[in-house]
Amino acid sequence: MNSSSPGTLAAVRTENVCRFYAMGGGTIRAVDGVSLSIERGEFVALLGQSGSGKSTLLNLLAGLDRPTSGSVLVNGRDLAKMSSEELARYRRNDAGMVFQAFHLIPTMTITENVELPMRFAEVERAERAQRVRESLERVGLGHRLQHRPSELSGGEQQRVSLARALANRPSLLLADEPTGNLDSRTGEDILNLIRDVSLSLGMTVVMVTHERALAERFAQRLIFLADGKLIPGPQEVRA
Amino acid sequence: MKGHDMLELAVRNLRQSKLRNGLTTVGISVGVASLVAMLSLGVGLQQLATRRLAGSGMFDTVFVTSKQDFRDFNREEEQKDQHPESAPVLDEPARDKMTKLRYVTEVEPEIRVMGEIVYGGQTHFGFVTGLPMSARENEAFDNLQGKFFSRSDAPEVILLNDFAKELEPQNPKSLLGKEVTLRYGEHQPLAADNESTGRPQFSGEPSASNSSSANNDSYGFSVVRKTQPLKVVGIIDEEPYGGLRTVSRGRIFLPVDLTQNLNMAEFSDMRSSLRGHGRTYMTLTVRVKDPGKVAQVQDQIKQMGFRTFSIMDATKSLRRFFTVLDLFLGIFGSLALAVATLAIINTLVMAVLERRREIGVMKAIGASDGDVKRLFFAEAGAMGFFGGVLGIALGFAIGKAINVGTGIYLRNHQLPAEPVWILPPWLIGAAIAFSIVVSLLAGLYPAGRAAKLDPVQTLKYE
Numbered sequence: 001m002n003s004s005s006p007g008t009l010a011a012v013r014t015e016n017v018c019r020f021y022a023m024g025g026g027t028i029r030a031v032d033g034v035s036l037s038i039e040r041g042e043f044v045a046l047l048g049q050s051g052s053g054k055s056t057l058l059n060l061l062a063g064l065d066r067p068t069s070g071s072v073l074v075n076g077r078d079l080a081k082m083s084s085e086e087l088a089r090y091r092r093n094d095a096g097m098v099f100q101a102f103h104l105i106p107t108m109t110i111t112e113n114v115e116l117p118m119r120f121a122e123v124e125r126a127e128r129a130q131r132v133r134e135s136l137e138r139v140g141l142g143h144r145l146q147h148r149p150s151e152l153s154g155g156e157q158q159r160v161s162l163a164r165a166l167a168n169r170p171s172l173l174l175a176d177e178p179t180g181n182l183d184s185r186t187g188e189d190i191l192n193l194i195r196d197v198s199l200s201l202g203m204t205v206v207m208v209t210h211e212r213a214l215a216e217r218f219a220q221r222l223i224f225l226a227d228g229k230l231i232p233g234p235q236e237v238r239a
Numbered sequence: 240m241k242g243h244d245m246l247e248l249a250v251r252n253l254r255q256s257k258l259r260n261g262l263t264t265v266g267i268s269v270g271v272a273s274l275v276a277m278l279s280l281g282v283g284l285q286q287l288a289t290r291r292l293a294g295s296g297m298f299d300t301v302f303v304t305s306k307q308d309f310r311d312f313n314r315e316e317e318q319k320d321q322h323p324e325s326a327p328v329l330d331e332p333a334r335d336k337m338t339k340l341r342y343v344t345e346v347e348p349e350i351r352v353m354g355e356i357v358y359g360g361q362t363h364f365g366f367v368t369g370l371p372m373s374a375r376e377n378e379a380f381d382n383l384q385g386k387f388f389s390r391s392d393a394p395e396v397i398l399l400n401d402f403a404k405e406l407e408p409q410n411p412k413s414l415l416g417k418e419v420t421l422r423y424g425e426h427q428p429l430a431a432d433n434e435s436t437g438r439p440q441f442s443g444e445p446s447a448s449n450s451s452s453a454n455n456d457s458y459g460f461s462v463v464r465k466t467q468p469l470k471v472v473g474i475i476d477e478e479p480y481g482g483l484r485t486v487s488r489g490r491i492f493l494p495v496d497l498t499q500n501l502n503m504a505e506f507s508d509m510r511s512s513l514r515g516h517g518r519t520y521m522t523l524t525v526r527v528k529d530p531g532k533v534a535q536v537q538d539q540i541k542q543m544g545f546r547t548f549s550i551m552d553a554t555k556s557l558r559r560f561f562t563v564l565d566l567f568l569g570i571f572g573s574l575a576l577a578v579a580t581l582a583i584i585n586t587l588v589m590a591v592l593e594r595r596r597e598i599g600v601m602k603a604i605g606a607s608d609g610d611v612k613r614l615f616f617a618e619a620g621a622m623g624f625f626g627g628v629l630g631i632a633l634g635f636a637i638g639k640a641i642n643v644g645t646g647i648y649l650r651n652h653q654l655p656a657e658p659v660w661i662l663p664p665w666l667i668g669a670a671i672a673f674s675i676v677v678s679l680l681a682g683l684y685p686a687g688r689a690a691k692l693d694p695v696q697t698l699k700y701e
Contacts, residue, residue: 064603064694085607092605103600103698107255119244120605164604 010073011172011204012038012061017070017080019056019228030056032228033070038221040171043198043205045219047212053228054208055176061206062095062174063087074172092121096165098194100177102157104149104164110136111145114164121168135163139193155186162193166201173198175207179214187211191218240610249617256590263579263586264626270576271630271674275666276637277572281565283638283661288557290657292550301525301537302349302484302548303337305329307514327544328511329520337525340539342532347371347495349485349522352503356396356491357420357466358406365402367423368489369498370479373526377479385415385473392496396421397473402490414471421469421491424462426504426518459512462504469493485522576674579626580681583619587685591615591692598689599697608690615686616679623678627671631662634670638662 019031031053038044046054059065060072063079072079074094082090091097104113111132118128136142139159149157158178165173175194179187195218198205209215215222224231240248253260292298306326327333338346347369354367374380375387388395396419403411406419478487493501507521527536530551537547591598598611606614638660646656 059695062603064698085609088602088605088607088610091603097603099603099698103596103603105597105600107251116601117604119248120240120601120607120610122241122244168605 010037011040011042011075012036012206013073014057014060015071015073017057017060017067017072019053019060019065020068029228031060031067034225034228034230035070036223036230038204038206040204041198041202043195043218043220044207045215045222046206046208046225047210047215047222048225049210052225054225056228057225058174058176058206058208061172062097063090088120092117093168094170095172095174096168096170098158098161098165098173098175098178100180102149102154102161102181104157104160106149109146109148110141110152110160113149113160114167117164117167123168131167132163135166136160138166138197139163153186154182155189158182158186158190159193162190162197166197169201171203173203173205175205177208177210179209179211187214188217194218240606240613245610245613245617246621248614249621252590252594252614252618253621256593259586259589260622263582264622264629266579266582267576267623267626267674267678268629268633270573270579271627271670272633272637273575274569274572274673275631275634275662275670276641276660277568278565278666278670279634279638279660279662280641281561281568282663282666283659284564285561286661287657287659288561289554292554292557298530298550299527299533300549301527301533301540303329303523303525303540303545304521304548305519306544306546329523329545330518333543333545334520334523336543337523337540340525340536342528342536343525344528345371345373345526347524347526348499348520349524350495350498350503350505351485351489352423352498352505354491354503355422356402356406357422358414358417361406362422363402363405365491366489367421367491367493367498367503368485368487369495370397370492371495371524371526374479379475379477379479380473382476383473384412384475385471387473388494389472390496391494392500393494394467394469394497395472395494396469397475397492398471399478399490399492400474400476403471403474411474415474417471419469419471421467421493423465423467423501424504425465426502426508427461427463429459429461460504460508465501467501484524576677580677583622583678583681584684586622587615587619587682588688590618591685591689594689595692595697598692599694602692602694603698611692612686612690615689616682619678619682619686620675623675624671626678627674630674631667631670635662 013036015035016033017031017035018029018033021028021030034053034057046057048054056065060067060079061074063082067080070080074090077090079087079090105116108116114132114135115128118131123131132145136145139162141156141159141163144152144156149160152160158181162178173194178190178194182190191214194205194207197203207215207219212222305328307328334346334348337343350369352367354365356363356365370388372388372391380387383397385397388397398406398411398414400411403414407414475492478489479492480487505521508518511519525536525540527533533549533551537549537551540547601611601614602608641660642658645659649656
């Protein structure tokens with residue numbers, strides 16, 4: 001699996017990464033020795049049944065969870081060795097996340113939701129306003145900025161969520177079933193948007209999904225997981 | 240996250256559940272109010288007591304007596320002074336020495352003698368005391384009718400209103416400017432050639448055995464009736480120095496130098512003559528420039544071998560009493576705040592449970608554990624701040640009510656209304672700060688719980 005060809009620097013690389021949970025008397029091997037490499041600017045889809053470990057793997061890449069063993073290298077730094085403070089900084093500056101359930105903060109306006117990660121990153125107030133506008137324009141939302149998430153459609157909410165993920169200009173975008181709560185047309189719109197943004201910003205994208213058709217249309221490479229392990233096979237969807 | 244961002248988020252979070260946080264804040268404010276009301280009552284009572292003492296004009300005064308006259312109340316010191324007979328006496332050289340001490344502004348004797356005022360053919364008995372010019376500042380002269388003495392040796396008199404009424408029952412005020420006659424006993428030392436008559440005769444004793452001591456014993460005096468015309472310049476309602484000093488307990492007040500010039504016979508003269516030394520003062524009052532230096536002056540006079548007393552000695556035990564009182568009032572006041580603390584903990588634990596997902600999201604987009612913790616701290620602190628401010632207002636209202644209530648009570652009992660409840664500025668600051676600190680302590684547990692939440696668990700799609 002050490003497939004990164006010479007000359008290309010891997011944006012993400014995992015080495016024999018494992019994540020086990022103790023549950024009841026036994027151990028659940030959610031991620032069991034996964035080694036993979038993702039190049040800078042690549043759009044990769046993680047596919048698998050529910051319980052295959054794809055979300056756990058994504059959480060490991062996001063620095064929300066820590067591996068039981070193995071390493072997770074993002075831009076050459078091992079997340080497994082980071083302190084929780086360093087991990088928070090990594091999530092703040094290097095990784096943006098988009099969720100199936102959008103996870104916008106319902107009590108905040110659209111603007112405030114997009115601004116929130118910049119508050120954590122201690123971006124100056126004046127700059128924050130400008131970057132909020134920039135991010136929202138990038139996802140095609142230039143109006144209804146003072147509305148609450150509940151007043152927006154699902155697609156619009158996911159755009160806000162994407163704008164929020166982009167606010168701190170991360171190099172890695174992690175999307176957990178971003179189309180799961182959307183109808184197929186809106187889902188396609190969102191994926192188009194993600195692909196466009198990733199192309200224009202040179203951002204690496206890792207998307208967890210179980211919709212193989214969509215994955216084949218938008219991702220450059222599909223990675224299949226079952227029982228926490230990679231399924232070997234042809235993974236290049238297209239060049 | 241920066242401080243002001245944190246506060247802004249905290250306040251907006253609090254506004255999301257207005258009712259719950261509002262109720263908790265009111266709970267804190269009730270706690271702060273009870274604390275403030277209790278402590279201000281303590282402060283008010285203390286100031287009332289201090290004002291009474293300060294009004295007596297005794298804070299800057301040291302009373303000096305000879306150890307020959309009174310034994311010390313303090314047993315231990317008494318033991319040290321085995322021979323009071325050899326203790327120095329309060330005579331003119333001693334007075335001069337005290338006058339020259341640093342920070343001393345005046346040293347005046349306390350003179351109080353029996354006398355009679357003759358007015359309109361009638362004789363009125365009363366105690367005559369000498370007041371220094373500095374007595375003008377005493378609060379008893381705030382309501383002075385007429386004027387104060389023009390000089391310290393002027394033939395003028397100020398009368399206590401009760402005494403003036405004896406002279407002029409209809410219109411005591413009409414006495415102002417009138418002349419009265421003082422009848423008193425003058426102290427006249429025995430002439431040198433009178434020595435033999437003034438001396439006790441011990442017949443049959445060998446004169447050689449006690450000749451030296453007998454010569455020193457030759458002291459005696461005559462009391463001769465004298466009169467002195469005086470102009471009534473003023474009338475006062477209350478006894479000066481709050482009735483606490485020897486010179487307060489008189490009804491006829493003369494300027495102190497006049498009293499001395501008249502050479503009135505005092506009670507203490509008898510004792511002096513028995514002891515066989517010249518005229519001495521019963522009590523000297525030493526006025527000090529600054530109440531803060533009283534202790535220092537007091538020490539210096541003690542070094543000279545005299546006994547001293549100042550109001551500082553009295554206020555020491557008063558202060559101790561109020562410290563204990565404040566402590567008790569503070570403990571009772573804090574009980575309500577302790578209950579409010581539980582309310583804060585409860586509210587924040589609820590908030591943590593309710594906002595589990597929100598906390599997870601914040602962590603996912605870059606909040607550190609510390610950020611989450613500080614955010615909840617800020618919410619607790621903000622509730623503490625608002626509760627503190629509201630509590631001050633509430634406590635202020637309670638205090639006003641106490642003042643109005645006691646005012647009515649005092650007036651019903653023919654007493655002047657005085658504030659018993661005082662809110663000093665430091666207490667406002669201290670109460671708000673205390674409220675914030677207590678709230679932050681209450682926030683420790685919920686904030687810690689929020690910080691420890693696992694984002695993966697909270698963000699699981701359900």
